[in-house]
Amino acid sequence: MNLKLPPLVTGERRAPLPVGVLTGRRRAMRRLFAYATAAMNRVLDRLPVGRWLHRSVQRGLCFTPLEVQLRAGAENLHGLRIAFLSDLHAGSFMDARDLAAICARVQQEQPHLVLFGGDLINTRERELLLYRDALALLQPPLGVFAVPGNHDLFWGPDIGLWTSFLQEHGVQVLRNRGVRLSWNGQGLWLCGVDDLTEGTPDLRQALDGRRAGEPTILLSHHPDFFFEAAAADVDLTLSGHTHGGQIRLFGRAPLRHSQFGYEQGWFAEGESRLYVGRGVGVTILPLRIGAPPEVPIVTLVARTAGAQQPGRAAAAATPMGVGQRDR
Numbered sequence: 001m002n003l004k005l006p007p008l009v010t011g012e013r014r015a016p017l018p019v020g021v022l023t024g025r026r027r028a029m030r031r032l033f034a035y036a037t038a039a040m041n042r043v044l045d046r047l048p049v050g051r052w053l054h055r056s057v058q059r060g061l062c063f064t065p066l067e068v069q070l071r072a073g074a075e076n077l078h079g080l081r082i083a084f085l086s087d088l089h090a091g092s093f094m095d096a097r098d099l100a101a102i103c104a105r106v107q108q109e110q111p112h113l114v115l116f117g118g119d120l121i122n123t124r125e126r127e128l129l130l131y132r133d134a135l136a137l138l139q140p141p142l143g144v145f146a147v148p149g150n151h152d153l154f155w156g157p158d159i160g161l162w163t164s165f166l167q168e169h170g171v172q173v174l175r176n177r178g179v180r181l182s183w184n185g186q187g188l189w190l191c192g193v194d195d196l197t198e199g200t201p202d203l204r205q206a207l208d209g210r211r212a213g214e215p216t217i218l219l220s221h222h223p224d225f226f227f228e229a230a231a232a233d234v235d236l237t238l239s240g241h242t243h244g245g246q247i248r249l250f251g252r253a254p255l256r257h258s259q260f261g262y263e264q265g266w267f268a269e270g271e272s273r274l275y276v277g278r279g280v281g282v283t284i285l286p287l288r289i290g291a292p293p294e295v296p297i298v299t300l301v302a303r304t305a306g307a308q309q310p311g312r313a314a315a316a317a318t319p320m321g322v323g324q325r326d327r
């Protein structure tokens with residue numbers, strides 16, 4: 001698939017609304033289904049077998065080292081390391097102790113920046129309280145940032161408590177806004193959009209304030225927003241949502257979460273790159289088959305003279321596997 005998008009017209013909405021059993025907007029029947037699965041989550045969470053399965057899943061957590069080349073002129077950002085945490089689903093088998101262990105492990109990687117890609121909680125705002133100790137363990141010099149995912153918006157678009165809890169605990173929320181970070185004298189525009197399924201993403205707002213030609217990283221929970229980001233000169237989009245399929249049978253995920261096949265790994269469109277992380281947590285069942293949990297550690301690297309971004313010629317929806325190695 002080649003998107004062949006013309007340049008984005010400011011304020012224009014391009015990314016298509018997700019469709020499907022689990023990815024479309026919550027109508028009455030889908031909302032009922034979501035409540036039922038959340039209730040099943042809570043029952044399983046109380047059973048020893050549920051806890052045991054969850055611990056087995058978490059033992060397979062991968063810290064995936066990745067590299068992505070920068071645009072020319074951004075060489076001073078070389079070496080900047082980003083830990084990308086998505087889909088933790090606190091409250092869905094994931095408890096405060098799990099979260100603290102994961103954040104302690106992330107901090108050991110000594111990232112310069114920690115980004116949360118949405119679905120921090122499963123269904124209830126109070127599940128955020130599980131992060132109280134864990135967030136204190138994260139001390140990256142450039143800060144901790146987050147965007148909401150569809151589960152964070154489970155009860156609607158008003159997530160004021162979600163936002164204020166995170167901000168009080170040192171996490172800046174990038175819901176349709178951006179900030180300029182500075183590293184070795186080089187500016188980096190870091191921005192985020194609201195969730196494509198349950199929220200109202202606005203890339204124009206997220207890019208408001210970006211300087212011409214400034215290197216840009218976008219956080220978008222839903223990977224299909226890459227459809228729009230690629231047309232707006234965004235260097236790197238980091239997404240989650242799909243859990244890499246969570247349960248893959250014979251190499252395929254029975255449930256499709258992206259209209260463009262952005263299920264996991266690297267994708268390219270022109271000079272723009274998307275990485276879809278498999279996420280850390282689980283929903284519905286404490287199971288992952290063929291899609292182990294992961295925390296990608298993304299290192300920005302300077303482009304050498306004359307070199308092209310790896311996979312530049314690859315069509316969109318083609319996994320690039322740039323520097324990817326699970327350990």
Ligand SMILES: [Fe+2]
Pocket residue numbers: 087089119149151241242243279283
């Ligand atoms: Fe998720």
